[in-house]
Amino acid sequence: MMIDNLVVAVVGVGHVGLPVAVAFSKKYDVIGFDISEKRIEKLKDGKDDTRQFQREELKGSSIHFTADPSRIGEAGFVIITVPTPLDENDQPDLTSLKRAAKTVGENMKKAAVIVFESTVFPGTTEEICIPLLEEYSGFEAGVEFFVGYCPERFNPGERKTPITKIRKVVAGQSEAVLEFVAAVYGNVLDAGIFKAKSIRIAEAAKVIENTQQDVNIALINEFSMIFNRLGIDTGDVLETAGTKKSFLKFTPGFAGGPRLGTDSYYLAHKANAAGYNPEIIMASRRVNDGMGSYLACLIAKKMARRGLAAGTRLTVLGVSYKEDNGDLRNSGVIEVVWELEEYGFEVQVADSCADPGEADERYGLVLTPEQQLLPASAIILAIPHTSYKEAGWPMIRELLAGGTGMVFDIKGVLNPTEKPMDIELWRL
Structure with a gap:
């Protein structure tokens, strides 16, 4: 099969699949398939609900968007990019992945190459996905169709670094498949390809990338809890320790988003199945999962010490899972908002990057435009988007009632030396 005249089908054109x-x-020539007819109709009209592409970018593309699974059979190269979330018990939920494998199996043609990009625990592709493809296609893997793995490696919603500028890991069920998959992806990406020695190795590498970050954030979060009790500014400690060249520069905060945290549970699930209890990973999850409650309780206590109790208005700036990204999935800020409301505070929320419609649909959360925010007794700078950092203290002061009150700078981005005298600052 020649790589220059391939028809490529992308199964699942959501946060990850659409950029692919x-x-x-x-x-x-690309076929973009999704089971959501509503999603497909919007994409045909140039509307991307994930807010990653403008109308002109989609209308000007050559992608054939469809909800008809039979069109998968036109493709010689099929990329599966469906979500792999957690269930209510923090266990891997492979429902969408299994459904996608079934759909592709029922519709793919002989000799097709099927590549999975969904993040999974080691062994998923070969132990779960390939058998499903064989069952529903009637073809034999490695003989009548071929399978590769190329985990997604970019932040959905991130426009500064496009997918083509990120080095990708690829793997195949054989050396020949590996070389073919590498050639196809290499024809699209500018940042280069790393060829993993096996699919299981590529799957494992993907889950530990985020798990390592999750553990490091948990460690810094625990540092911040300790230093808060000791009356020491965590930001000052990290700045000082950072003078050592080998010190890893992480900051305290939320470990959320579509994969961070989720991948830790995926790896832990497989570890437990293999008879090993991953103590460090799960301890880190407990720390990071508890950050929302910890912060809400701490903020409530500090407000009470100033005589600001139930009914006091608070403003939360930033509710997406990370800076300069409108993705609201698994945002740690949501729990802070909900718990502060349970304490009886009047909480108004603004986010310069997030979609108000998605916030309402996903969490029942009302986002208020910055210019419509009412004066508040405290500002919680939860996710410091660039627009907030650039506006700085003048914006903060304008949002406070009478220009005075409390500011909770979760990420420690505001310069404390420029703080107005009549504002009390606390940093995580």
Whole structure:
């Protein structure tokens, strides 16, 4: 099969799949399939609810968006990019992945190459996905169709670094498949390819990338809890320790988003199945999962010490899972908002990057435009988008009632030396 005249099908054109489809459409004829007819109709009209692409970018692309699974059979190269979340018990939920494997199996043609990009625990592709593809296609893997793995490696909603500028890991069920998958992706990406020695190794590498970050954030969060009790500013400690070249520069805060935290549970699930209890990973999860409650309780206590109790208005700036990103999935800020409301505070929320419609649909949360925020007794700078950092203390002061009150700078981005005298500052 020649790589220059391939038809590529991307199964699942959501947060991850759409950027993949757009990138591949620069080189190949691309079919963008999704089970959501509503999603497909919007994409055909140039509307991206994930807010990653403008209307002109989609209308100008050559992607054939469809909810008809039979069109998968036109493709010689199929990329599966469906979500792999957690269930209510923090266990891997492979429902969408299994459904996608079934759909592809029922519709793919002989000799097709099927590549999974969904994040999974080691062994998923070969132990779960390939058998499903064989069952529903009637074809034999490695003989009548071929399988590769290329985990997504970019932040959905991140426009500063497009997918083509990020080095990708690829793997295949054989050396020949590996080389073919590497050639196809290499024809699209500018940042280069790393060839993993096996699919299981690529799967494992993906989950530990985020798990390592999760553990490091938990460690810094625990440092901040200790230093808060000791009356020491965590930011000052990290700045001082950071003068050592080998010191890893993480900051305290939330460990959320579509994969951070989720991947830790995926790896822990497989570890437990293998008879090993991953103590450090799960201890880190407990720390990070508890940050919302910890912060809400701490803020409530500090407000009470100033005589500000139930009914007091608070403003939360930033509710997405990370800076300069409108993705609201698994945001740690949501729990802070909900718990502060349970304490009886009047909480108004603004986010310069997030979609108000998604906030309402996903969490029942009302986002208020910054210019419509009412004066508040305290500001919680939870997710410091660039617009908030650039506006700085003048914006903060304007949002406070009478220009005075409390500011909770969760990420420690505001310069304390520039703080107005009549504002009390606390940093995580």
